[in-house]
Amino acid sequence: MRGSPAAIFMNVFSNKSKETSPYSLSRDFPGLASIVQQALREDIGTGDITTQLVIPSTARAKANITTRVAGVIAGLPVVQEVYRQLDPSVQVELIVQDGDSVEANTPLATLFGSAQSLLTGERVALNFLQRLSGIATLTARFVAAARREGLRIVDTRKTTPGLRLLEKYAVRVGGGHNHRFGLYDAVLIKDNHIAACGSITEAVRAALAGAPHVMSVTVECDTLDQVQEALNAGADVILLDNMSPEQLRAAVALVNGQAMIEASGGITLETIAEVAATGVDIISIGALTHSAPALDIGMDFVMTSR
16 A cells, blocks of 8 residues: 555644644645735725724724634634734734634634724634634534544545635544545546546556555546456555445455545435445545535624724
8 A cells, every 4th residue: 555645745734732732724834825815815905995984093902703603613823814914913812722622602712903904804814714614513523423433534626726725624623634635646546537548457557657656546436346447456545436335335345455445425424424334444525625614703892992
């Protein structure tokens, strides 16, 4: 078995001790500054006209960021980056950390500074925090629902354009793992590759001949015959696409430890336990990032002075 493709990007994430947070965005998180900069430009444009017209530039304020519902928090360092870029004098004091599970109405952070700056950055900061916390919360629900130690719940490339690294970070915060980050860090031979190449055997042969020895080769299979062909060809991972639990169990028996087995396709919170019980090693779920609802989080001013 060649090395896991996700390991290539492990240095993107800074794992902290349990005394602080299970996961924390490193200060040099790739692209974070440019992602936030683009979001601020998109929202502010030529200026926050409402705030500029109605709030004195000398006004100071204190505001609390609070979750309205229970969930797993992710994205607080992004809130800090929003205000660092917008107005470095704004103080963002975190009350909880990324990875914390919180109840409804839990204060997450307190902000102090220019009332104009707090208002102008509010929507961008909350957009990131709600989106990433929603992903972390849904991931945690899938991990809990699977009810099997050692099973890996992983994401896919079905992410918001431009936000992939942040969304995959949120999956990890929620207790999941990352699949490949792009087309460049692992070989995944899908049905259209097989159709264009001619056969699974030929596609795997070409991949093994050209891929670095540390890169895994995965083959997507729809039938048990394809599973056998992929095994014979030397695939590292067999991706079982949209198979029933009965088919999954038969495939696990056929593979018999010769390769890792990934189940994918239409897996829900209601069905994941049954899929996990078949003995697969990995379950990939696109919904972690493409269908996670935003967590309801708000910002409320608690004090202002002019």
